[in-house]
Structures are given as C-alpha cells and as structure tokens.
Amino acid sequence: MCTRFDIVTIFPSIINAYLGESILKRAVRNGLLDVRVYDIRDYTTDKHRTVDDYPYGGGSGMVMKIEPMFNALKAIGADGEARKKILLSPQGRTYNQDIAEELLQDERRILLICGRYEGIDERVRETLIDEELSIGDYVMTGGELASLVIIDSVARLCPGVLGDDDSSKEESFTWGILDYPHYTRPPEFMGLVVPGMLLSGNHAKIAEWRRKEALKRTLENRPDLLKKAVLSAEDKKMLQELCSQKEIILSEENDELDKGSRREV
Ligand code: 9D3
Numbered sequence: 001m002c003t004r005f006d007i008v009t010i011f012p013s014i015i016n017a018y019l020g021e022s023i024l025k026r027a028v029r030n031g032l033l034d035v036r037v038y039d040i041r042d043y044t045t046d047k048h049r050t051v052d053d054y055p056y057g058g059g060s061g062m063v064m065k066i067e068p069m070f071n072a073l074k075a076i077g078a079d080g081e082a083r084k085k086i087l088l089s090p091q092g093r094t095y096n097q098d099i100a101e102e103l104l105q106d107e108r109r110i111l112l113i114c115g116r117y118e119g120i121d122e123r124v125r126e127t128l129i130d131e132e133l134s135i136g137d138y139v140m141t142g143g144e145l146a147s148l149v150i151i152d153s154v155a156r157l158c159p160g161v162l163g164d165d166d167s168s169k170e171e172s173f174t175w176g177i178l179d180y181p182h183y184t185r186p187p188e189f190m191g192l193v194v195p196g197m198l199l200s201g202n203h204a205k206i207a208e209w210r211r212k213e214a215l216k217r218t219l220e221n222r223p224d225l226l227k228k229a230v231l232s233a234e235d236k237k238m239l240q241e242l243c244s245q246k247e248i249i250l251s252e253e254n255d256e257l258d259k260g261s262r263r264e265v
Contacts (some may be wrong), residue, residue: 012037014144027161043071049236061118071126083109085130088143094134094151098154114143176229177218180210212238
C-alpha cells in the first residue's frame, strides 16, 4: 500500500472526475493508492449548509468558515493518526519535485484541504494545519487543481503505479535538466523527418545526441536549472560548445541591432 490521501473540498466532483480517469484510476483499483474525498458541506450544521461568510473588518469576497472545516477534520480522524495536514493556498511554500519526494518518503497519510473564495479563516491555519503549499505564482479560483497536482505527482512516484520501473530510474538519472526530443514512426511525415542519428542503431551515439539536445533545450528554456543540475565533465564541455555557439549568434544579433540603431540616429 502506498500513500493515502484525504481531500477536503466543496467540489468533490472535480477531484473524483480526475481520479476516475488516467493512470490514477488503475492505481486506486489495484490498491496502490488510497484516495478519499470529503465534501465540507456534509459537515455544516445549518439548513443552508453554509461554508463561507463575510470578512470581519469588511472588504470584498467571502471567507471560509472554521466550524465546517473543524467538524470535517474531526470526523475524518485527522487529529488522531500521524498524518500531515496540508492547506493549499497562494501563501504556501512553492511545491516542487523535492517536496513530492519528501511527501512520498515521510508521510503514509496526507490530508489536503482545498480553499475557495478569497481565503480561509486564519484560525484554521493556526490550529488545524501542518503545512501550507502553493503550486506556483499564478492565481486560481481554488485549491482543487493544486491538490490534484500533488496527488498526481506523488502517486506516480509510488512503486508500481506507472508499471514501468525503468522510466523512474532514467528520470532520477537525468533529473535536473530538461528531456530530450522524442520521435516515433513514421520516419517521414509530410516532409518532416526523424533525425537520422536515431535510426542508426548506434546506441552510444544516440545517448550522446540525446544528452546534447537535452542540454541545448535546458540552456535555451531553463538556464536556471543548470546551476543545480548534476553535470559530468562531458556535459560541461558540451555546454561550453553550445554557449560559444550561442555567443556568436548573440553577437551577430547585437551587430544587427547596432546597425539598426545607428541607422535610426
Ligand atoms: C487578492 C489576494 N489573493 C491572493 C493571491 C486572494 C486569493 C486568490 C486565489 C485567495 C485564494 C485564491 C484561490 N487559490 C488557491 O486556493 C490556491 C492556489 C493558487 O491560486 N495559486 C497557486 N497555488 C494555489 S494552491 C491554492
């Protein structure tokens, strides 16, 4: 048995829709993953099943109330067993692969609380939460997608969920830089050809080509990753070559710009 997730939300159907498809569906069916979804409205006590209210001190938007959340967590038994209680919110620490691995290693049971509206009563955060996570610097309408991001990324690290142990091995080997380009049949489509190298059968050359393409992409799109990446002497040589080629391109561009601005003056 892998990790168990309990999700507290006012939109259980969003969570269930995603879990009912994809690889996660199979993981749940095979008992590799245990996910339970709770509707916060089921833990309200008033006729209208109220989960939000106006903010003290005024201002726009609504705030999620503490009582339904408190009741839900008590009913789930979240206060009992050792488990991590995570609130998804824009104020949290930014989620990444390291945190996914930490969650897989350390926690057998994870509780995810999805906020909605402008926010959640601060007393929930103060008393019911162990950790606050965000999935990045953009604004969404609630924490449901964030909780699915976390479940998805932790679940695929559980042994057996992907059903292909090689892919996670290779991943840990190349982790830190971007992926190389992939191709499949046909070898030619409307004039678009697969690089001949990949059809050569020379596996050493293919590995070298892939590594170089991966480094090229990383340098181009995510140079920030190179600071932390694990690079061999060979990698560094390749990068140096790529950098010097890039500098030539850059300086030619600069020349063009120079000419342009000179013309303008
Ligand atoms: C104007 C202040 N807003 C904070 C940036 C209020 C606010 C916006 C969006 C409060 C809650 C939300 C809903 N978002 C989430 O619950 C959320 C979220 C996100 O918006 N971005 C990235 N990660 C996450 S995790 C939960």
